[in-house]
Amino acid sequence: MVKPIDRKAYWHATIRLTSTLLVIWFMVSFGAGILFRTFLDEFSLRGAPLGFWFAQNGSIYVFVGLIFYYCWAMNKIELKFGING
Amino acid sequence: MDQTIWSYVFVSLTFSVYIGIALWSRAGSTEDFYVAGHDVHPIVNGMATAADWMSAASFLSMAGLIAFLGYGGSVYLMGWTGGYVLLALLLAPFLREFGKFTVPDFIGDRYYSSFARIVAVLCALMISFTYIAGQMKGVGVAFSGFLGIPFEAGILIGMVIVFFYAVLGGMKGITYTQVAQYCVLIFAYTVPAIFISIIITNNPVPQLGFISNVKGTDIAMLDKLNTVVTDLGFLEYTSTNKSMFDVFCITAALMFGTAGLPHVIIRFFTVKSAKAARVSAGWALVFIALLYTTAPAVGAFARLNFIDTINEAVYIGDTENYEIRAAEIISLGDNPVPQWYKSWEKTGLLKFEDKNGDGIMQYRGPNAPDGLENEVNPNRDIFVLANPEIARLPGWVIGLVVAGGLAAALSTAAGLLMVISSAISHDLCRRTLFPKMNDVAELRVARFSAAGAVLCAGLLGLFASQLGFVAQVVAFAFGLAAASLFPVIFLGVFWKRMNKEGAVSSMLFGLVSTLSYIIYFKFLGGSQAGWWFGVSPEGIGFLFMWGALVLGIIVSLATPSPPQSVQDLVERIRVPGANQT
Known part of the structure; x- marks a missing residue:
C-alpha cells in the first residue's frame, strides 16, 4: 500500500504529465490543423501545405507518439513511487 | 474468375473463420461474457478495439467524404483519432482500475445511485442503437451491391453471423473475431491504396505518395489536384468554406x-490492468492510424484519378458493344468512358446526365470558369468501392474489399451489441431490479438480451434504410456521447466533490439538449440561419458538453458532498494496483 502522502504526490505528478501532453494534443490538432492552418499553409512539406498536412496526417502521428510517451512516463512515475500498476 | 464469384469466396471464407472462432471461444461465466475474463493481451485488445471502432462508415465512406470535402474532411480524421488521446490519458486506465463490467456500472457506483445508473443505461442505449442501425444497413448494402442478394436477406445473414459469436462467445468471442476482422479490413484497405499510390505518384507508401510529386513531373500531387479542381469550378482541395469555429x-x-x-x-475492461489499458490504447491508435493516415491519400488520389478518367470522356450508352465503341473512340483520338464506370453505373452510385447533348461527360463544380453545367454525379462511397477497378487490379481484390467492408460493419455491430446486452442484463436486471440474481441466471439473461438486441438491430437497419438518414444519425451518436457520458466519467475520476445530483443533472442536460438541437435542425426543418453561434448539429455536442460540465459542477457544489466511501473509491482508482497489495 502506498503511503497517503505519496498518493498525493503521485496524483500531482500524473496530473502534471497529463496536462502537458494535452497541451501538445491541442496544439497539433486544433492549433496546427485548424486555428493556425492558414498561417502554416504558407509553408510546405514536400508540396503539401503544412497546416493541411497536420490536419490530415501529421496530427495523427503525434497522437500515437503522445500515448506511447504517456505510457513510458507513467511507468517511470509509478516506479518512482513504488506503485505496481 | 468473375468478381462476384471472388466476392462469394472471400465472404464465405471470412464468415467461416468468424463462426469457427465463435465456437472455439464460448463464454463460460459472466466475466468471460462481459469482459473476456479481464485477460486479453494489450496488443490483441488494441487490434480488436481498432476493428470495433472502424465501422462501415470508416471503411467505405470516409475516403470518399474526404475526396469531396478536401480539407473539410479533416474533421473526421482528427476527430476520430484524437479521441484516443483523451481516452488513454483521462478515462481508460481509471475505468479499468475500477474493475467492473460496464460504463453504467461505473456511473452507478461512483454516483452511489440507481437513478444515475439508469440514466447512464438510457444514454448508452440511445447511443448504441443509433450507431448499430447504420452498421446493419451497411451489411445490407454490401450484400445487395456485390453479391446480388436482396437487401433484407443480406441483413438477415449479417444478423445470423453476429448472433453466433455475440450470443455464444460474448466479449470473448467478439474479441477474437474482431482481431480476424481487423486483419481482413486493413489488408482490403491498404492493397488497393498501395497500387493507386504507385500509379499516381510512383511511391508505394500512400502516406508518402500524399506528399510526393505526380509521377514523371515535378509538380506536387496536391498542387496538381488544387489546380485541377479549381479549373473545373470546385473549391480548392486544401481549403474549406466551413467557418473555422x-x-x-x-x-x-x-x-x-x-x-x-x-x-x-x-474494450479496455478486457485487459489485465490499468497499465495494460494505457498501452492498449496506444496500440489501438496505431492500428487505427494505419487506415486513417491512408484514407486522405486514397481520397486525394481518387479525386484526381476520377477527374482524369471521367471528365471530357466520350460516353458510351451501349453496354453490349462497349469494346467495339471504345476502340472506335480511341481511334478518333478521344477518350472513351472507362469500363469500370459502366460496371458501377448499374448500381446507381454513378449518374451521367447529358445536359448539353454533346455526348461528352462534363464534370464541373458550382463555379466553372467555362460556364458549363455539371453532368456527372458520383456517390461518395464509389471512391473506395471502385478503387481496385480504377487501379486495374484483378477481380479478387474487389472480393477482398467486399469482405473488408462486411468485416468493418460486423465487428462494430458486435461491439455495440455487447453494450446493449450488458446494459440490460447487468445494469438493469442484476444491479437494479433483481440484485439476488446469480451468475448462471445473469449469463442466461445476457444471452437472451444479446439475441433480442440482434433482432432489434436488424429491424432498425431495415427501418433506417427506408428513412435513409443513417449516416447522419451515426454522426450524432458522437455528439450524444460527448455531451452526456464524457463529462460525468471525466469528473467522476478527476473531481472527488462531484456528487449524484450533479451527475444526474449533467447527463440529462447533455442528452436532452443535444438530442433536441439535432432533431430540430435535422428533422423538424430548422434552417442553417438559426444555428447557435453558427455551429452545425454535428458540432453542437461540444458546446453542450461544456454546458453539462459546468452544470454538473454547479449542482454538485450546491448539494452535499458524496459519502466518504465514494471519495475512497475515487482515491483507489486514481492509483493503480493499490488495492491489490
Missing part, C-alpha cells in the same frame, strides 16, 4: 464523443 466544434465533438462511446470504453 464550426470545424473546431465538429472536430471536438467527434473527439470527446469517441472518448465517451461505451462500446469503445468497454
Whole structure:
C-alpha cells in the first residue's frame, strides 16, 4: 500500500504529465490543423501545405507518439513511487 | 474468375473463420461474457478495439467524404483519432482500475445511485442503437451491391453471423473475431491504396505518395489536384468554406464523443490492468492510424484519378458493344468512358446526365470558369468501392474489399451489441431490479438480451434504410456521447466533490439538449440561419458538453458532498494496483 502522502504526490505528478501532453494534443490538432492552418499553409512539406498536412496526417502521428510517451512516463512515475500498476 | 464469384469466396471464407472462432471461444461465466475474463493481451485488445471502432462508415465512406470535402474532411480524421488521446490519458486506465463490467456500472457506483445508473443505461442505449442501425444497413448494402442478394436477406445473414459469436462467445468471442476482422479490413484497405499510390505518384507508401510529386513531373500531387479542381469550378482541395469555429466544434465533438462511446470504453475492461489499458490504447491508435493516415491519400488520389478518367470522356450508352465503341473512340483520338464506370453505373452510385447533348461527360463544380453545367454525379462511397477497378487490379481484390467492408460493419455491430446486452442484463436486471440474481441466471439473461438486441438491430437497419438518414444519425451518436457520458466519467475520476445530483443533472442536460438541437435542425426543418453561434448539429455536442460540465459542477457544489466511501473509491482508482497489495 502506498503511503497517503505519496498518493498525493503521485496524483500531482500524473496530473502534471497529463496536462502537458494535452497541451501538445491541442496544439497539433486544433492549433496546427485548424486555428493556425492558414498561417502554416504558407509553408510546405514536400508540396503539401503544412497546416493541411497536420490536419490530415501529421496530427495523427503525434497522437500515437503522445500515448506511447504517456505510457513510458507513467511507468517511470509509478516506479518512482513504488506503485505496481 | 468473375468478381462476384471472388466476392462469394472471400465472404464465405471470412464468415467461416468468424463462426469457427465463435465456437472455439464460448463464454463460460459472466466475466468471460462481459469482459473476456479481464485477460486479453494489450496488443490483441488494441487490434480488436481498432476493428470495433472502424465501422462501415470508416471503411467505405470516409475516403470518399474526404475526396469531396478536401480539407473539410479533416474533421473526421482528427476527430476520430484524437479521441484516443483523451481516452488513454483521462478515462481508460481509471475505468479499468475500477474493475467492473460496464460504463453504467461505473456511473452507478461512483454516483452511489440507481437513478444515475439508469440514466447512464438510457444514454448508452440511445447511443448504441443509433450507431448499430447504420452498421446493419451497411451489411445490407454490401450484400445487395456485390453479391446480388436482396437487401433484407443480406441483413438477415449479417444478423445470423453476429448472433453466433455475440450470443455464444460474448466479449470473448467478439474479441477474437474482431482481431480476424481487423486483419481482413486493413489488408482490403491498404492493397488497393498501395497500387493507386504507385500509379499516381510512383511511391508505394500512400502516406508518402500524399506528399510526393505526380509521377514523371515535378509538380506536387496536391498542387496538381488544387489546380485541377479549381479549373473545373470546385473549391480548392486544401481549403474549406466551413467557418473555422464550426470545424473546431465538429472536430471536438467527434473527439470527446469517441472518448465517451461505451462500446469503445468497454474494450479496455478486457485487459489485465490499468497499465495494460494505457498501452492498449496506444496500440489501438496505431492500428487505427494505419487506415486513417491512408484514407486522405486514397481520397486525394481518387479525386484526381476520377477527374482524369471521367471528365471530357466520350460516353458510351451501349453496354453490349462497349469494346467495339471504345476502340472506335480511341481511334478518333478521344477518350472513351472507362469500363469500370459502366460496371458501377448499374448500381446507381454513378449518374451521367447529358445536359448539353454533346455526348461528352462534363464534370464541373458550382463555379466553372467555362460556364458549363455539371453532368456527372458520383456517390461518395464509389471512391473506395471502385478503387481496385480504377487501379486495374484483378477481380479478387474487389472480393477482398467486399469482405473488408462486411468485416468493418460486423465487428462494430458486435461491439455495440455487447453494450446493449450488458446494459440490460447487468445494469438493469442484476444491479437494479433483481440484485439476488446469480451468475448462471445473469449469463442466461445476457444471452437472451444479446439475441433480442440482434433482432432489434436488424429491424432498425431495415427501418433506417427506408428513412435513409443513417449516416447522419451515426454522426450524432458522437455528439450524444460527448455531451452526456464524457463529462460525468471525466469528473467522476478527476473531481472527488462531484456528487449524484450533479451527475444526474449533467447527463440529462447533455442528452436532452443535444438530442433536441439535432432533431430540430435535422428533422423538424430548422434552417442553417438559426444555428447557435453558427455551429452545425454535428458540432453542437461540444458546446453542450461544456454546458453539462459546468452544470454538473454547479449542482454538485450546491448539494452535499458524496459519502466518504465514494471519495475512497475515487482515491483507489486514481492509483493503480493499490488495492491489490
